[in-house]
Amino acid sequence: MIGLLRSRMLWTAMAFTAAAVTLPWWLSGYILGVLTLAYYFGVFAMSWDLLFGFAGEVNFGPTFLIGLGAYSAAIIDAHWGPPIAVCVAAGGLVALIGGLLLAVPALRLRGPYFGLVTLVAVLLLQNAIVIFAGVTGGEIGMMVPDVISVDAGHNYWIALAFLLICAVILFGLSRSAVGLILQASGQDTVGAQALGFNVTKHKLAAFCISAVFSGVAGAMLVFYQGTASVSTVVDLGVGVQIIIAAVLGGRRTILGAVLGSIFLIVAGEFLRPLGQINTFVVAAVALAVILFFPDGLLGNLLRVREQE
Secondary structure, eight states, X not given: OHHHHTOHHHHHHHHHXXXXXXXXXXXOHHHHHHHHHHHHHHHHHXXXXXXXXXXXXXXXXXXXXXXXXXXXXXXXHHHTOOOHHHHHHHHHHHHHHHHHHHHHHHTTOOTTHHHHHHHHHHHHHHHHXXXXXXXXOTTTOEEOSOOSOSOHHHHHHHHHHHHHHHHHHHXXXXXXXXXXXXXXXXXXXXXXXXXXXXXXXXXXXXXXXXXXXHHHHXXXXXXXXXXXXXXXXXXXXXXHHHHHHHHHHOTTOSTHHXXXXXXXXXXXXXXXXXXXXXXXXXXXXXXXXHHHOTTHHHHHHHHHHHHO
């Protein structure tokens, strides 16, 4: 308990939570909407960090899992109209099944081939959405009949609560025995196998956990925005943004991915008046941080304080 209370990660998380809780009292609905989107991206980035930061597997296609969850929930809601909670759960289940079908053969590969498989999976999903446009809406996208809420404050609280729950679960998992085995497997696969650990089984478990959280978050994002489209949940650019957010915040920190997501979404929104320069400025800042602070924002902060 004493060690936990001395954890700088814990106090940083508590400070973030305290600040986030007070924001609806003095921020406009527009800014709350931007932060709501950032919180969902935070879950995407945390899920990706579990697989890459700890298991050492580079998933170049996080939007494959997100897209499966998002479109499954949207299609179920549009055709059968069950409660939103049922659609979200179904989205997570479909993402889990899709993740299993992808990961079981892919994890047998070595080197960069796993990443290439996940990248191709995104392209296949994009093509499937266009081919079955009668069901998915194609490149235009599809509207969903239901939304979580039309109130910006209500949407903010739901997104924040969802983010905190996911953060607690993923962070706890990363610090558990499973997380330590994943970290050992990612750093030295042969050594972990020599110690008797089933590396493939643990990496598969990490991929499945990442799939569930990504799929559920993708489904919730659809019911927040009221639409599902390739450009918002499946596009390769969205996947790159998620990867940058996780690395920018700090690899193997889980919580740093949230900070990276908030920075990218908020900075991109407030620099929107700059037009195309907007993307250049945000990308340049992210590149500078990654080059000069390879541990990321949160990772570097914690490392510096531990050396004091």
